[in-house]
Amino acid sequence: MDDAVIQSYEKQAEALEGSVAGMDDLRAKAIKDFAAQGFPHVKAEDWRYSDLKTLRTKAFSPANHAGETPDIPKAFTDCAARFVFVNGRFSESRSDMGDLWQAASVRPLANHFMANPDRAAELVRGRDGVGMLNTALAKDGMVIAVPAGVEIDDPVEIIHIMTGADDCAAHSRHIVELGEGASVHIIERFIGDDSSYWTNSMLQARVTESAKLYHTRLQEEGANAIHTSKAYVNVGAGGQYHACNLSLGAKVGRFEAYVRLLSDESNATIDGVALAGTGQSHDTLTHISHTMPHTTSDQIFRTVADSRGKTSFQGKVTVDKDAQKVEADQSFKALVFDRTAEANAKPELEIFADDVKCSHGATVGDLDAKAIFYLTSRGIDPVTARQMLVEAFAAAALERIEIEPLRDALMARVGDWMAERKAKPIPENKSRVE
């Protein structure tokens, strides 16, 4: 990797000294680790489907506050609070604090460790260059702690907006802590203009006994963006992490979820839809660790790739030796619209217990020609027929979102995406399976 790139990031880390109480030591370690290994290469097994060439060859500067006020998108539904980050910086004036503060502790990352600097050591450091750089350069984010027994009914929205940020990056770190029996729904949205920016976001969460974290993500970055984000979640007894990700934007997009099921009856449900237009790459990596007996996980992923689009799914499930009676299901289905579209599936099961039920399935193909003819033979034009079939295909991975207006909004995105494809005739049936 280019030394100048590493030096630039070292300088950026140095400049952040003292910006977040308690984080200096962590930052110093993280930037050292980053300098030693740089950004992951496509030759690294986990990164074979996402090429970070752009990041390796030029350093992205810290994004500054935008001069102009970008439009804040309308909420999908009533929210307990809406937190807006512009170019990686928390914008209090554009946020709506709602009444969340009455029920939960909410504060920016910068103040979080002030009282207990030692707790900064609990921050996830990241095991690759992208994660390490997030640890080294994050200075903003939301810390939301919901006390035991408190259920936040309306979702909390975190909106990341990037604007006028050519060659700039935003590294944000959000922390969610749920006390026993607490619950919250976090909606994360990522939007931006056409500048060539990099969003590098991380959310880490602790879901304790019987708590529930719902996490719905909508990635609609600008067309020239790079998007990398990671979720690290630990789930206690009877707790649940319920995530759904819809990836639409960015040139290169990647979402990773690392979930550790740490006690009896804990569950991870992770669904996702990725729609890749021409020249786009969407990569999803999940790793669910079943460390204890009677833990369950369920994943449904559906992706669609148009001409020269690429979608990838790497789903790893590990079951420890004593984690008996585990149930883990994983389903990945991809549509490719022609021979230049690409879909990659890499399910990985590492099972060391002997009494478990684990399943995975992966298919790649085009839309069913018989189904298209059936719809057209009832008077539906071929473009609408295709749209209906793609919506139905994606619905399987979106229907577990419990908030109806949110689910409908995401479904509508899928329909809109297909509608945009009308202009181009879709070449004949061809598919390829790796």
Added chain:
Amino acid sequence: MLKIKDLHVNVAGKEILKGLDLEINAGETHAIMGLNGAGKSTLANTIAGRDDYEVTKGTIEFMGQDMMEMEPHERVAAGLFLGFQYPVEIPGVSNLNFLRTALNSVRKLNGEDDMSAAEFMKLVREKATHLNMDPDMLKRFVNVGFSGGEKKRNEMVQMAVLNPKLAVLDETDSGLDIDALKTVAEGINVQRREDTAVLLITHYQRLLSYVQPDKVHVMIDGKIVKSGGKELALELEEKGYADVA
């Protein structure tokens, strides 16, 4: 209403229809009978405009229009309905959404406004009840988990909702028990009017006891070799195709 002249059709490079002629007028019900492989389904699919059915010679005229110039969905808007031998399962698309999109697509192509949700629900419920279909099945995904009989009944509901001028029913009677057969026959008979026509494609005489055709055609090796009245169906059943033809 439908005029087919010297129709030759290739499927996967092989000639299946080899010069077929057929004329159906408004108010008539015709039956085409023949053994497997005679080209009956090829005829149905060609009329509906399915890809992979290559017309190499001949003409199909429907309601005075050249059918070869029309896309499958445009043929439906002009008044054609194809009842499938094997109705397709479509997971994720509800029967109601399917029917409503279909009906409104046809109305749009004919320059009419969308039917209101209330009016549509009333229409569909009425048709489903008439065909002994459990209204709950309307909410389910199209044909998913339906029995053979339920799928065929669903075809009849679609036909009733779309109210075509010409219904081409491909082996609609296959795989039905006697109760389902009677219901389906009832659905077809309701569709027979002065201004409509029906083309039944079938293997057996069975359905024809309930839906009496005006004309019966015998199809062998891609051609119609004999035509007659409804008594021809009984003769076929008795003597077999070889002797009749």
